[in-house]
Amino acid sequence: MLGMRAHARSRTALVPAAVLVAFAVAGPTSAAAPDTLLPTARAIVREHPGMWAQAVVARGERTIVIGRSARQAAEIAAVADRAGRTVARVWGPVDAVVLVPATEAQAAELAAPAHVEGFAAFAGVGRVIVDPSGFGRLSRTGRQVVLTHELTHVATGAALTGDMPAWLVEGFADYVGYLDAGLPVRTVAAELAEEVRAGTPPRELPGRAEFQSGSVRLAQAYEEAWLMCRYIAERFGEPELVGLYRASLRSGVTAALRDTLGMTLPGLTEGWRDYVVRQLGPVAGS
Ligand SMILES: [Zn+2]
Incomplete structure (x- = not known):
């Protein structure tokens, strides 16, 4: 998690979340996320079907962003692309589904049982949950820092290693x-x-x-x-x-x-x- 302290345009393909669920996503381009992410994204959408009824999906280089508008999802995919390249340089490549629900309450529901009040984003297993209000208040640099921080957690498996200091x-x-x-x-x-x-x-x-x-x-x-x-x-x-x-x-x-x-x-x-x-x-x- 990372609190409130604290691009380039990317090639992203936008498809409605409903299409993702229906397995009808077009074939990946060279810059698209690996297809291993698609089953994960579908499973995540099915966990809270009502939450994602109006959602759209953007594909980054190694991420799938599920958000509320095409513009928002594409912007966050671009931040995630850059963040992912930084993580890859230091640690190794990371694939993740980035979830951007409509409200802070929905972000808390997705992160439960973890308590995420006051955090802009939260990393789970193979996924990052973005609190739209907290994240939206960050500067461009702050958003980059937060997503890089969370993708580092995903890459290192932080959600699975509770005994680390x-x-x-x-x-x-x-x-x-x-x-x-x-x-x-x-x-x-x-x-x-x-x-x-x-x-x-x-x-x-x-x-x-x-x-x-x-x-x-x-x-x-x-x-x-x-x-x-x-x-x-x-x-x-x-x-x-x-x-x-x-x-x-x-x-x-x-x-x-x-x-x-x-x-x-x-x-x-x-x-x-x-x-x-x-x-x-x-x-x-x-
Ligand atoms: Zn953290």
């Missing part, structure tokens, strides 16, 4: 999400920067509860996790960050830190504390 799951998704955004660190981590300037830098990495909807330090938790993954990538290299994530999926984060970075979590946390203060503290000379 939240700082690594969310921090990695934000690492990929902000990679091509071109935003200054102090802009992305504005809330955390305020705490650092006030003389209260973070001591420990955020736990799972701090990423829950309604957490008082929700923004700071994401920023702390993002900066940890950015720190790992800068100190050890991006391939090592990716290697850490993959190894953590296999053998848990403690063994993964030892095997991929030669570090313990307390040792890495100490380096991260200094990095956060260096990145967000008072600018030298001011």
Whole structure:
């Protein structure tokens, strides 16, 4: 999930959702999503048939977007195309169905039992659910960051790996999400920067509860996790960050830190504390 912080034209084919359900989609073009996505999209539409009665479908390079209007679906498919290319560069290719219901309440219904109040989008297994109101309030850059973040979750199977540390799951998704955004660190981590300037830098990495909807330090938790993954990538290299994530999926984060970075979590946390203060503290000379 990603909160409120925070293209190119694409070749997309628009077909009504009803046609998708009726298996009558035209053959894919070279840029179209792989046909393995079509059965998934059909199954998703059938889960809530009433919700998608007026929906339209846009096909991106590796996504199928089910939305409320041709223009909206095509726009989101274009954002997803670019997001998917960023994810592919760092992690590997990702296929997903992107669901854009008409209302926030419908987005919550699709994401249940997860609580998504205040989130612009949510990643499930093979799918991304977009809250149309939250997503609609984002800037163009914000939309790009959010979809890249969520597609990273889909690529890494985050919805299936509940025992991974939240700082690594969310921090990695934000690492990929902000990679091509071109935003200054102090802009992305504005809330955390305020705490650092006030003389209260973070001591420990955020736990799972701090990423829950309604957490008082929700923004700071994401920023702390993002900066940890950015720190790992800068100190050890991006391939090592990716290697850490993959190894953590296999053998848990403690063994993964030892095997991929030669570090313990307390040792890495100490380096991260200094990095956060260096990145967000008072600018030298001011
Ligand atoms: Zn997330």
